[in-house]
Amino acid sequence: xxxxxxxxxxxxxxxxxxxxxxxxxxxxxxxxxxxxxxxxxxxxxxxxxxxxxxxxxxxxxxxxxxxxxxxxxxxxxxxxxxxxxxxxxxxxxxxxxxxxxxxxxxxxxxxxxxxxxxxxxxxxxxxxxxxxxxxxxxxxxxxxxxxxxxxxxxxxxxxxxxxxxxxxxxxxxxxxxxxxxxxxxxxxxxxxxxxxxxxxxxxxxxxxxxxxxxxxxxxxxxxxxxxxxxxxxxxxxxxxxxxxxxxxxxxxxxxxxxxxxxxxxxxxxxxxxxxxxxxxxxxxxxxxxxxxxxxxxxxxxxxxxxxxxxxxxxxxxxxxxxxxxxxxxxxxx
Amino acid sequence: xxxxxxxxxxxxxxxxxxxxxxxxxxxxxxxxxxxxxxxxxxxxxxxxxxxxxxxxxxxxxxxxxxxxxxxxxxxxxxxxxxxxxxxxxxxxxxxxxxxxxxxxxxxxxxxxxxxxxxxxxxxxxxxxxxxxxxxxxxxxxxxxxxxxxxxxxxxxxxxxxxxxxxxxxxxxxxxxxxxxxxxxxxxxxxxxxxxxxxxxxxxxxxxxxxxxxxxxxxxxxxxxxxxxxxxxxxxxxxxxxxxxxxxxx
Numbered sequence: 276x277x278x279x280x281x282x283x284x285x286x287x288x289x290x291x292x293x294x295x296x297x298x299x300x301x302x303x304x305x306x307x308x309x310x311x312x313x314x315x316x317x318x319x320x321x322x323x324x325x326x327x328x329x330x331x332x333x334x335x336x337x338x339x340x341x342x343x344x345x346x347x348x349x350x351x352x353x354x355x356x357x358x359x360x361x362x363x364x365x366x367x368x369x370x371x372x373x374x375x376x377x378x379x380x381x382x383x384x385x386x387x388x389x390x391x392x393x394x395x396x397x398x399x400x401x402x403x404x405x406x407x408x409x410x411x412x413x414x415x416x417x418x419x420x421x422x423x424x425x426x427x428x429x430x431x432x433x434x435x436x437x438x439x440x441x442x443x444x445x446x447x448x449x450x451x452x453x454x455x456x457x458x459x460x461x462x463x464x465x466x467x468x469x470x471x472x473x474x475x476x477x478x479x480x481x482x483x484x485x486x487x488x489x490x491x492x493x494x495x496x497x498x499x500x501x502x503x504x505x506x507x508x509x510x511x512x513x514x515x516x517x518x519x520x521x522x523x524x525x526x527x528x529x530x531x532x533x534x535x536x537x538x539x540x541x542x543x544x545x546x547x548x549x550x551x552x553x554x555x556x557x558x559x560x561x562x563x564x565x566x567x568x569x570x571x572x573x574x575x576x577x578x579x580x581x582x583x584x585x586x587x588x589x590x591x592x593x594x595x596x597x598x599x600x601x602x603x604x605x606x607x608x
Numbered sequence: 609x610x611x612x613x614x615x616x617x618x619x620x621x622x623x624x625x626x627x628x629x630x631x632x633x634x635x636x637x638x639x640x641x642x643x644x645x646x647x648x649x650x651x652x653x654x655x656x657x658x659x660x661x662x663x664x665x666x667x668x669x670x671x672x673x674x675x676x677x678x679x680x681x682x683x684x685x686x687x688x689x690x691x692x693x694x695x696x697x698x699x700x701x702x703x704x705x706x707x708x709x710x711x712x713x714x715x716x717x718x719x720x721x722x723x724x725x726x727x728x729x730x731x732x733x734x735x736x737x738x739x740x741x742x743x744x745x746x747x748x749x750x751x752x753x754x755x756x757x758x759x760x761x762x763x764x765x766x767x768x769x770x771x772x773x774x775x776x777x778x779x780x781x782x783x784x785x786x787x788x789x790x791x792x793x794x795x796x797x798x799x800x801x802x803x804x805x806x807x808x809x810x811x812x813x814x815x816x817x818x819x820x821x822x823x824x825x826x827x828x829x830x831x832x833x834x835x836x837x838x839x840x841x842x843x844x845x846x847x848x849x850x851x852x853x854x855x856x857x
Binding site for chain 1: 659661682686697699706711721
C-alpha cells in the first residue's frame with residue numbers, strides 16, 4: 276500500500292517536473308484567481324481577445340525560440356516587426372502592391388534579415404561563442420531597422436489599408452480566430468521538424484555544444500542559417516498580423532515587444548543560453564505574457580504597472596527555475 | 609598488414625608557428641598505434657587533420673592508398689574515421705540514444721515523410737551498450753553516466769557504424785584506476801573483434817605501452833620516433849618525450 280502510494284507520488288513529481296506541465300498548471304491557477312477577483316475575465320469577449328493576442332504573442336515567441344535553441348540571443352525582433360509592419364503598409368498604400376505580393380515580400384525580407392544575422396554571427400563564431408555576435412548584431416539591427424522605419428514614414432502612421440489586408444488576422448471560424456489557426460499550423464510544423472526530423476536533434480545539439488556538434492559531423496553553420504532565417508520569417512509574419520489587426524503601419528509597433536517576448540521565452544522554458552525549448556513552451560510563454568497585460572486591464576490596474584508586473588513575473592520564474600534545476604542536478608549527482 | 613591511412617610530408621602552420629613539419633605517418637588495419645609526445649608536440653594537430661577538422665597546408669593524405677581530402681569532419685566520418693575524446697564526442701543535455709545516432713539518424717517512412725525511427729534507434733543503442741558491458745536505459749541523459757561509461761558509449765558508437773580508423777584522444781586522462789583498466793580492456797577487445805586501426809593519443813606512455821603495437825613520438829611538430837613496441841622500452845620512450853631520464857616506478 277505504502278509503496279503504491281510512493282510510486283504514485285513519485286510519478287506525479289516526475290510529471291510536475293516537466294516544464295510545460297508546471298507552467299500550464301500555474302497559468303490555470305493564475306487565471307482562476309483573476310476570475311475570483313473579476314468574473315468578466317471568463318466572458319466570451321475577453322477570452323476571444325486572449326485567444327487572438329495570446330496567439331500573436333506566441334507566434335512572436337516561436338520566432339524568438341528558433342533563434343534561442345541554437346544559442347542566439349536575438350534582440351532584433353522589435354526592429355524586425357517594426358520595419359516589416361511599416362513596409363507592408365507602405366507596399367500596399369504607396370506602391371500599390373496587391374496584398375498577397377506585399378505579404379510575400381515581407382516574409383522574404385524577414386527571412387533575409389535572419390540569414391544576414393546568422394551569416395554575420397557565423398563569421399565571428401568561433402572564436403566568439405555564437406551568442407555574442409548575435410547579441411551585438413541584433414542589438415544594432417534593432418536600432419537600425421526601427422530608424423529606417425522612422426525615415427520611411429517620417430514617424431507618421433499609415434492608415435487606410437484595404438479590408439483584404441485586415442482579413443488576414445480578423446477572419447473568424449465560428450468562435451475560433453484565424454490567428455489561432457495560424458498558431459496551430461506553425462506549432463505543428465515546428466514540432467514536426469524539431470522532434471520528428473534530424474533537423475531538431477541537430478539544432479538542439481548545436482545550441483548545447485556547438486564544438487561537439489561540429490565534431491560529430493553536423494553542419495553547425497547551416498543549422499544556424501536555417502534557424503535564424505525561419506525565426507525572422509515567423510517574426511515578419513507576426514508583424515503582418517499585428518499591422519493587419521490594428522489596420523495601421525506604424526513605427527510604434529515592434530520595439531515595445533522586446534521585453535514581453537524575451538520574458539515569454541523564459542517563462543516558456545526556453546533557455547536564453549541555447550539548447551532548450553519547445554513549441555508548446557513558447558505558446559505557454561506567449562499566452563502568459565499577454566495574460567499579464569490582460570489581467571492588468573481586467574483588474575483595472577494603471578497601465579504604468581505593466582512593466583513592473585512582467586518584471587516581477589520574470590523574477591518569480593527565475594527563482595522557480597533555479598530551484599527546479601537545483602533539484603534536477605541533485606538527481607543526476 | 610594492409611595500409612589504412614597514410615600521410616606524406618604533412619605540414620601545418622598557425623600564423624608563425626609550425627605545428628607539424630613534414631610528418632609521414634602510417635596506420636595499418638588491426639593495429640594499435642600509440643601517438644605520444646609532450647604538450648605542443650603536434651599530436652592534436654595531426655589528429656585534427658586526420659578527422660577533417662582542418663586541412664594541412666602542405667602534404668598529402670591517403671586513405672587505403674587513394675589520395676583523399678576532407679572538407680569537414682562529416683566527410684571523414686562518412687569514410688569511416690571516428691574520433692573519441694576523453695569523455696566521447698557527446699552532447700550533455702541529450703539522451704544516450706540521441707548521442708549514439710547524432711548525425712547518422714535512422715529514419716522510417718510515415719505517409720509522405722521520412723521521420724526519425726526513435727524506437728529502432730533506442731533498441732540498437734541498448735543492444736550495443738549491453739554488448740560492450742554497460743547496460744543502460746538509452747533514454748537516460750548522457751551526463752548521468754560516469755566518464756568511463758561516456759567513453760564506452762562513444763566506442764560503442766564507433767563499433768556500430770563500422771569505423772575503420774578510430775582515434776582516441778587521451779582516453780585514460782581523469783579516469784579512476786578501475787576505469788583506466790576497463791577502458792584499456794575495451795580497446796583491446798575492439799582490436800580483437802574488428803579490423804579497425806586504432807590511434808591512441810596520450811601523454812601517459814605507461815597506458816599506451818601496455819596495449820600498443822607501435823609507438824610514434826612527435827616532438828615540436830616533427831616525428832622523432834616510429835618503431836614497433838617490441839623493439840623499444842617504455843623508459844626509452846619516456847626519456848625521448850621528457851628529454852631526461854624518467855623513473856616510471
